[in-house]
Amino acid sequence: PNAAIHRVIAGFNGLHFEPENIVAEIGDLIEVHFNPANHSFAQSSFASPCAPINDAAFFSGFMPTNMTQGEAPNAFTITVQNKDPIWFYCSQTRGSHCQMGMAGVVNQNFNSPNTLAAYKKAAALTGTSASPPRVQGGVVAPPK
Numbered sequence: 001p002n003a004a005i006h007r008v009i010a011g012f013n014g015l016h017f018e019p020e021n022i023v024a025e026i027g028d029l030i031e032v033h034f035n036p037a038n039h040s041f042a043q044s045s046f047a048s049p050c051a052p053i054n055d056a057a058f059f060s061g062f063m064p065t066n067m068t069q070g071e072a073p074n075a076f077t078i079t080v081q082n083k084d085p086i087w088f089y090c091s092q093t094r095g096s097h098c099q100m101g102m103a104g105v106v107n108q109n110f111n112s113p114n115t116l117a118a119y120k121k122a123a124a125l126t127g128t129s130a131s132p133p134r135v136q137g138g139v140v141a142p143p144k
Contacts, residue, residue, distance in 0.1 A: 003027045003079075005144060008104070010063075010090060011035035015097050017088070020104035021116050024080045030106060031143060034063035034072035039102070041076050042091045042132055046114045049123035050089055050098035051130045058137025062092070078138040083107050087119060091131040098129045 004025065010032055012018035017032075024030065032041045043057040044050065052059070060076035080086070086106040090097040101120050108116060 003029055005029045005031050006106075007143075008032045008041075009035060010039040010041060010102075011037070015090070015095070015100045015102040017090075017102060017104040021108060022104070022106045024106050026080055026082060028080045029077050030080065030086075031075050031077045032060060033075050033143060034060075034065060036065050036067050036070070038062050038064040038092060038094075039097065040091045040131065041138075042089055043137065044087045044089050044103075046085065046087055046119055049087070049103065049119055050091070050126045050128070052132040053087070055133055056137065057132040059091075059132035059135055060138065060140065061135040073142060074140050075143040076138050076140055077144075080106060085109055085114065089123065089129065091129045093129050096129070098123050099126060100124075 009018045040062050041060040045053045063072040065072040090102040105116050
């Protein structure tokens with residue numbers, strides 16, 4: 001079967017990923033497009049919002065763009081490896097993007113109390129965001 005491409009907009013109408021709650025199959029691609037001004041796409045855990053899940057967490061790096069340019073020229077694409085929940089956030093500290101709700105999930109377990117709303121509630125209480133150590137875990141390239 002052909003992999004589906006799930007397009008996600010970072011910075012959609014403010015500090016928001018759209019969509020922010022994605023259901024994907026193994027092998028599907030999550031292709032993140034970046035709106036102004038300077039957002040990232042980073043992997044965290046439910047237990048520790050706004051921080052990398054570990055040193056191998058996927059990270060797009062920061063994708064600066066402006067209103068004149070519009071969407072950043074490169075997207076960041078990850079491949080869904082399994083059906084476990086993938087928690088993600090924007091690690092931009094200027095404006096506290098993650099704390100303001102700029103986060104999302106792929107394959108949330110809808111029978112679990114670990115909901116996106118609960119993640120965002122916990123994220124709001126974190127002091128600051130951290131980024132993974134390097135750009136990794138996906139492909140930085142112009143969108144397909």
